[in-house]
Amino acid sequence: MWALSSGCGTSWLSLFLAAQILISCFFVAHSQDPTAVNITVVLLPEHPKVGGSVTITPETTKRDVTSCLWLKGSEQGYNRVILNEFKPDSKVTNADQYNGRQSFKENCALHITKLDVEDQASYKIIRNTTSETETGEVFLLILRDSKVVTTTPHKPEPRVMAVGTMAGIIVGCLVGSVLIVALITYQTMKQSESFGSGEGRSPHTTSKPGSQQRLSIHNLGPVPAPQ
Template sequence: MGQREERLKSSWPATLLAASILSSCFLLAPAKESTKKSTKKSTSPDEIPVTWEPAKPEVGGTITLQPKANLKHIYCCKWYRGEASTKKVYKILEYYPETKITVQSSAYSDREAIEGACVLVITDLILRDSGEYIVKLEKPGRLKGLGFAKIKVSGTRSDTDFHIACQPSKPSLGDTVTLRPRVSLGGITYCKWYQGPNQEDNNMIALYELETHDKITRKAVYDRGSIEKRCILVIRDLELSDSGEYTMEIKEAELVRGIGRAYIDLSVPASLLQLDPSSSAHPPVASDAHPPVPDPMLDVLAELTTPDPAPSAHSPVPDPSLSPLPVLAPSATPDPLPSTLSLGVVAGIVVWCLIVMAVTGVLLSSWLRTRRQRGRKQPR
């Protein structure tokens, strides 16, 4: 009996220790589960509300999309357009607030800009701008939050679905012009450029495939034009034949998603314009034309045939001893010296030289002949 009591007394501390260990294990299990739940909750992004103004945007207007969140310490914000449910989402741009650097992407249409920390502003709205917009806020190493906004642009549809910027707006002959479509190309397969208002194959001048980046240029811009990324058309060394309307067509597979138009109005320099002779009383004279050369023989004949004026009673009689030489009145302007001799003068000089040479030859030959004859007649 005494041994049994001693065993019970010695075993109860071990039992108490085992019970305490089991209780601590049960307490640690829910703590681990709560830690896992808190970790999962911290890694999931926050849903950010996005507001836009105006509430009902219209074609040609401007809309502002603003995420309602604390944008301090944000490393990067990214804007997308598309449909999140179908996973057809295309990036518009990335913005880094610290460095204020904007990186454009495939859905950029040259009409989007960032204001403030991460406010998206879209100008010159078109019907194609309708849809869902997504903003993603990122901190270094993790995703901060996601925001969604679905807008609908109202207005009447016209033959032009989007705008095309022409730079410079008023080009001149010989300049380089850039036609930049201001439309989102997200989901677009390829684009075509036409010279003229009609989308006909014989008017097509360029084609660009956005997935493979294949380029085709033909017709008038084959050797002076090129098509660049985002379907931008560049034409160099502009000619008069390049002026007129240009049409761009964007397609998704074989479906036309939009049509844009631009007009190149060439300004011709005034130096290239032809003057109308009838519009001026004095027609222009060529700068390299030679002035008429006065004939000195005509002046001599005029002096010989002109009678001397009769002396008047009041005019003094000149003394021949005082003026042995005739006094010439100085002219207001000196007579222009002929810079070159006319063909007639040259021909006369040549003829006179030939005649003098011929007469001299005849006289010389006759003199030699006479001298020889006299030498033969003298006696030896």
């Protein structure tokens, strides 16, 4: 009997705790605005550069806006940049990520001037209206001066030979021509010397081994008288 009563008490306690958990979840769910919608956010210009400016613009809403909050993303999450409250009183509040270069434009747009690499991050807007909460985000990419972005088709540029390259080619051709002329001249002179040394030789000074020297009347001495 005691075991049964204890079991029934435990069952009722479990049901009570479960009911409390369901009620808590119900209130938590309703504390989060069920009418929150995602909106589109664009960059103007789409590819801003270092030193320039950009306007981060959310899509237009027809509802009565009560406040706009911009946040900047980081490794730790999103941090507040600037808050604009319209009701009950109009007031702009600067937050941790505000550095003096951010300001509000029409339609809760965020304008950033004198862009630096540190401005590159994800930006998120939370725009509260009288009927719903609108949220949207976009990544701001900062381009350096050396990087050029174009939306027009690339046209091949005509190849123009640099002055230094052309001068190098001309000098190379001249040096090659001089070397060829010098080589031809050297070969010609060498052949001329070979022919000249062959023609200057006397037939009396050259003879084959074993051959007798030819006699001439100029080589004969006085003829002995007959006895």
